[in-house]
Amino acid sequence: MREIKLHDTLSGQVIPIVPRLPGRVGIYACGPTVYGRIHIGNARPFVVFSLLKRFLEHERYQVTLVANITDINDKIYAAAVAAGKPSQQLADEMASHYVADTDRLGIGRPDHEPLASETIPEIIALIEALIEHGHAYASDGDVYFAVRSYERYGELSHRRLEDLDQGEDGEGSHRKRDPLDFALWKRQKPGEDSAWESPWGPGRPGWHIECSAMAEKLLGLDFEIHGGGSDLAFPHHENEAAQTRAARGQPLTRIWMHNGMVRLAQEKMSKSVGNTLLLNSALDAYGRDALIAYFCAGHYRQPIEFNDERLAAAAASIERFRGVAERLVPSPSPAWSAALHAEFFDALADDFNTPRALAAAFEWVRQANRAGGSVGDQDLRDMLGVLALDNLLETQQARVGAEAEALLRDREVARGQGDWGRADALRDELRALGWEVRDGPDGPRLRPLS
C-alpha cells in the first residue's frame, strides 16, 4: 500500500490521500444530469474515477465510489416537454441509457449511484440545518443560501466575491437578498410536472444541495476524495463545500480532484455548445479498448482533443499489447520486469499519471520482445488490469475457417516450390478474408486484421 498523491484544487497542491479510517477511501464523483444520452465529455470523469478506484483497490484500499445521477433539473423538464413525456419517465429512460452506455466501457460500476429524487428527506434536513445556522433563508416558497454569511465562500475556486460577475439574474432574482445567493429549494413553477412536499411548500431541490446531501448520506463528512469535471469547480463544488461546512461545521471532503475537459474542434465539448459526440456512438466507432487507451494517453487534468486521428493513434498504440500477447505465458515475470512494474504503479501513485504508467507498460513490451521466446505475463497483466486493458493480452483464438486453412496450406506448398507469385497471391486472398499472414521460424501464423 504505497502513498498515493493527488492534485487538490483547494490547496492547489499535490497532496497524499489521508484516509479517515486506515485503508478505506470514499470517492464521490459528480455524474451527469440525465436529460439526454451522455457524450464523451461526460465519460471522462466516469473513466478517470473508475480507473482510480481500480488502482486504489490494487493498492489494497477498500474503496467506495459514489457517482450520482441528477434526475431533477430544469433541463429535464424542458426536454420532457419537447419529448412529450413525463419528466420522471424521461429521466428514468436516460438514466438507463447512461448505465448501459457506461457499462459498455467494461471498467466496473460505481458502488452507489444515488438519484436526487431518492434523497429528498436528506436534502430537506440539510436545508433546515442551514436555515437554523443562519446561512439560508426561505423566500416565498424558495430557499436560498446566503453566500455572504459564509466567510470562506470562494476558497475552493480561488475567487473573491467582488471578482464575481453579478449581472441581473433571471426569474426568481427578486426573491434573493443578494444576487450571489443560490437556490437550495425551488418552489414548483407552472409547467413542472413533479414536485415534492417540503416545509416551504411543494417544490424541488436546487442542483448543488443534492450532492452535499447524497455524499454525506453515503460517505459521511470529511471523506477522502470528491471529483468531477473542472467546469464544476465553480459554482457547483464551491457551493457544495459551502453548504456542507456551513451546515455541519466540517469539511465535505479532503481532496478536490478535477479532470480536464474533452474538446472537439478546439472547443470544450458540451451540450450547450452542441459539439458533442455521444459515448454510445464513440463506442460503436472505435471500441472500448481504443477509447480507454485514448483517455489514458493524456494526464487526467489536461484538456484532450477528441478526433479521429487521436483515436486512431490510441488504437494503433494498443496493438503493441496485442502483439506481445502470443509470447506470454502464465507465470511470474522475469527479473527485468520488476523495475518497470514498480515504475508503472509509482506513476499512478503520483497524481494518477496514466501516460507515464503506460510508457512503463510499453517499455515492458519492448523488453519482452527483445528477450524473445516465452515471457511470464504476471506483471504486465497486473499493470494492464488496473487500466482494464488486460483483455488485450488474451490471444485471439479467432476460429480460422476451413477456407482460410486451405489457402494457408496452398501457400505453404507454393512457397515450398519457390512459386513466390502464387504465394503472394494467396496471401492477398487471405487478407481479403480478414487474415494477416506472419511467417515466423515455426511456420506461418494467421492474425485477424483489426
Added chain:
RNA sequence: GGCGACGUGGGAGAGCGGCUAUCCAGCGGCCUGCAAAGCCGUGUACACCGGUUCGAGUCCGGUCGUCGCCUCCA
C-alpha cells in the same frame, strides 16, 4: 475585465535543475523468398525576451498565443 491552466521534436504526450521518456509517423539497418511483426540505430524538441545558477524546457519576471471558469455544464 477578474481568476486559473497551458504552450515540448512531423503528430500525440510525460518529464526532472545537469542523465535515451513513451506511442504514432519518417529514414537507415538486422531478420524475411518478398512482406508483416519484432529488434537495433536515427531526428541540433522544449513559444519569445530577460533574470537566478557553474549549469534551466525544468526556478523567477515580462511578452505573445491557446484554453477553461466567472450563467446551465463532466
